[in-house]
Each structure stands twice: as C-alpha cells, then as structure tokens.
Amino acid sequence: MGGHTFGIGLDIGSTTAKGVLIDETRKILAQHIQSMGASAAAAGREVLGVLTEVSGVQASDHKIVGTGYGRAMIEKSSENVTEITCHSIGVNSLNPDIRMLVDVGGQDSKVIRISSGGRPTDFEINDKCSAGTGRFLEVMAHVLEVSINELGPLALQSESPSKISSTCTVFAESEVVGRIGSGDSPADIAAGVHMAMASKIGTLAKRVGIIKPVGLTGGVALNPAFRHYLSENLEAEIWIPELPQLTGALGAAILALQ
C-alpha cells in the first residue's frame, strides 16, 4: 500500500476521547469528542463508531494512529505516537507559522517547540502537579460553585484579581476558601486562579523559549480568561485553532495517511 485514502486519528486523553477522520487531501470528514469514562478501549470503540456513522467511511477498515495517555489501549490502532508529535503535526497543518505550542489538557500541560517541518524539536511537560492543568480549573470552579464553562467569563469581569498561590491545587483550594471568607468577589478569585495557572505554565514556556506567536491547544484553550492571562504572562499574541481539543487527533490522522 502506498498513501492511504483515509486517515483516522484517535486521541485518548485523561478527560476526553477525541477522534478525527480525514481524506487524502486532509479534509476533515468527521470529528468527535466525548468524555473518557472508565475504559480507554471502550472510549476508542465509541469514537470510531461515531466517525464511521458521520463520515459513512468504515473507520476500522482504515489506518488508525492512536495518541494520548490511553494510546496503548486502543484496540485497532496500527501505530501509537505521542501527543507531543501529534499536536505538533496537527498544529503545523493548520498554521505553519507556529513554532511554539502550549497544550493544556486535563492531566498535564506541555510546551512544544515545533520545527518548520512540523516535528517537535524540544518540549517540557508538567505532569507531576495538577496546578497547571484543566483539573486545577475544575477544582476551583467547584469551590466557586460555577460550571467550568462559566469560570472564564466570570474571571474576565474582575478589575482587581485576588492573589492565589500557583504552587499546588490542594493548597490553592484552601486559599480560595480563605479568599471567599475574606470577602473577595467570585470574579476576583476566579481571575486570581487563572493568573496563577498562567504563571505556572508561563514558567514552563519560558524554559523552552518563547517564539511568537504562541499556539494554544487543549480543552483549556476554550477558556477566554486563561487565554487572556497567558497572553499577558508571555507577552505574546496567542493563536488558537477553531477546535483546540482536536489537534492531537488531527496530527494522528495525518500520520495515518502517510
């Protein structure tokens, strides 16, 4: 077999499972995001089912490249590639000018330097501590009694962000409770939470070396307050793809075509 007619990328992450099916021109015929659930294998099967249904192409008959923490559990993948490489390739296909990518997922955050060919040349990951991940925002949203989707817009209402420690989700949670007790407004606390997270990821990014414009992907890219504070912290314009959660799966699908 030479080049493939269709390519499928499955990104089985810690919080969500994502899938993309493309044709040989890299046109997206189907895409899907769903919650992970307890089984990576089951999530992979479900995503494949949706891709098949939407595109009319029997996904399991074509080459599948798996990525994400659950990549080894994908039953029908022909190859497993890390999300570092897949995000680089996916982002490069959407915006070839991006040389530095920040990807913030549910379980970790990554900063990747991308070559002109779309391959990663250096990266840093924060995965021992949840203070720079989507999980951090989820915990804080819970404490502030708002949904995760409401947290960002709430933070943008702030004029005087609270100071929140950027070191640890557990301690930051107690700190937020303390701020509530001190009478800080939910908007100010929410803004402080985003600033703390942007500072944490900013440190990671500065280690790799900032090259503007900076790309941002992962579920947290959907949060407008995080985008704002990251841009402020890095002093850089932030570029975000239309579907920032799908770039890993897109990169995997492009690799499947090759």
Add this chain to the structure above:
Amino acid sequence: MIAVTEQKKEKAYRLLKSSALLQQIMFRYMMEGQIASEEGNLAWVTSGFPVEIPVAMNIGISYPEQYGAVVGSQRMGPELCGFAEGLGYSQELCSYARSSIGSVKHPDQSPLGGLPTPQALLACNNICGTVLRWYDTVSELTGAPVFLLDTPPLEGEQPEHHRDYVRKGLDKLVDFLEQVFGKPLADERMQEVALYSTEAVGLWTQCLEACKAKPSPLNCADRFLTMAPIVSLRGTDYVKDFYVSLLAEVKERISNGVGAIKEEKIRLLWDNIPPWFTIFRFFNGLAKRGVVFPADTYTHAWTGSIEGDNLFDSVVSIYSNVYLNKGLDAKIDKMCQLIQNYDLDGFIMFSVRSCKRYSLGQLVSKELVTERTGVPGVVIEGDMVDSRLFNEAQIQMRVDALLEMFA
C-alpha cells in the same frame, strides 16, 4: 544443547558471559564483610570515600549505597523506606539513606538480612551532604562512631588551601582508624593497595572507553552491574581478575562486530543513578527499539588512578574532584564531552526525586547541553530505590517523544 540454543529467537539484548564471575566476586565481597563484622573489623563507607586507606589498614568494607541498589533491584524500596518514614524521616530524604536506616531497624525483613553491623562509619561528603546525617543516624542505632572526610564543593581548579584541608582530613582519618581498629597504616601496604586500585580503575576505564565502538559492546544496565566491584572492591588484589575478564569480553565483542543490543539504531547518554527496581525492564525495553546507551555520567565517576610519589596527594586530588563535587559547568562539560566522544544522538536525564545533589540543575543543564551539542534530550522523573515515585506512563511518553524526534 547448543543447537537448541541457536534455534531460539535471538534476544534484543545480549547477556555478558562475565556475569557469572561478577556474581562470584560480589558473593565474596559480602562474605568478607560478614566475617569482618564478626571480628569487629568492619567499616561502612560512602561510594566516593578514599577506601584505599582503610583497605590498606586491612579493615573490612561494606557499602550501604551498593546495598541500596540491591534493595531497589529486589523491589523492597517502598517497604524499607517505609520503615524509616515510620521513624519520622521525610519521603524527600535520599532513598538510599531511608532504605539503609530501615534495614538497620528491621534486618530480618531486609534483603540478605541487612548489611553486616559496622564498627565504624566513614562518610565523605564529595557525593552529598546527606551521607553525614545518614551515618549519624546509623551511629545512633549501632553505636559505631562516624568519621567525616570533608571535601568542600569545587568550582574550577582545586586551590592549594583546599588540597591542604582535605589532606589534613586524610591524616585525621588514619588516626581515627588506628584508634578504632588498633591497626597502623604501613607505607608498603598502601602502595600495594594503590596499585591494585589503579590497575582495576585502568581496566574499568578501558571497558568504558571501548563503548565508543559501533555497535557499543556494553549498554547502560551492563555498566551499572559491572561497576559493582570497582565501587565496592577497589584496592583488593582480586578485583583486577574480574575486569581482565570483562575487558576481554568487550574486546571480543568489538572484534566480532557484536553489540550489547541486537540492532543498534540510536545512541543515547544516560545521566544519573538508574531506577534499580526496573533497570532491566527500562533499558531492555529500549534495546528492543534499537536504543543503546554507550555512555553515562554515573559509571564514569570511578576513573581516577592513585599514582605518583605522594599517594596521599593523589588521593586528595581524585576524591576532591569527583563529578558530584564540582559545579554545574563541569557537569555540563562532562556531558558534552561524552556526547561528542561517544558519538551520541541524544540524552536522557533521570531526575531522581530523592537524590538532590545529582538532580539539581538538570533543567538548565539540558538546555545548555542541547545548545552546545545540537542533540535533543529529555528529563524524566522518578527515583532510584523508591518505586512509589516512578510513574511509568509519564516516563514512557517523554521517552517516546524523544525517540520520535529521531524519526
């Protein structure tokens, strides 16, 4: 039998024939330690201690750090470290120290029944400052006195006053040992021991340098295992035999074009102590993917020869200038040299959670080494003995991403 063996599928990595001799020599080391302890003649020493001096005074030697590697390899780390944590020691403390303290408290639940009881504890802080407090604790538990050979960290060349200071420490060491063990140090015996040590170190250095060959005759796990005698038995008359055998095997591999792994595709540098509890799984797993480690910063630490007219001056120079006692620049220089001299494609730095001295500055080093050599590297996090601090999925992703950069 031979035919059957040949029909078997060839493994991705090759076992050393010298392993059998290694087992014998390390068994002898353990037995001699046991006998010395029973005779009231055993000292525990740190890995960077000038052991040639107590050996020349015919004092038996045991190495708690080497024992830590045994604890790790037998996957007893969490249990033994847990004993020390039960006494109130932090999980941030060196896992060699924790497992050692745990094994002294509970020898019946420790591999090999724990290390034999010492009559003296000889610490040199050229590898870290923790060793002194660790040995203080063992002293409290066993009653053995502690001697500290203080070798302040060095940045650049060793100044004369630094040499004088360490030299005075050696004189005090001799006094201390004479007092504790009631034995004098004879010049002739010191010369003999220095010669044995230098011969063994010379052979070991040749084994290491032979890994410049392609394919590399030794992989990381091979060196980490075969370094045991150079760490534990420097200065003995029989340590040389093992390295003669190892070097012959290494040379044979090179002349036959046989590598440590079946198919060498990527050559990497390893930095730091290995995760002992998964050493084979980790390095052999990478061997299956064509990754070999012809050099590392750790096993290259025992390559100093005690020579010249004044042996004590030579001892001062070697033991003050060990890798971990020097500044970050020296470490970065060493990594760059190894990458260039061994023609390596990249590097993996193992950030050992409980070994702060080795792991400090790795993130900066990584950037500078890449800048100077042009090869990529990755930092992975874990521990040498405490497997609770090792997240395989996270490490796998980092290593995979590094390997994908070579695609």
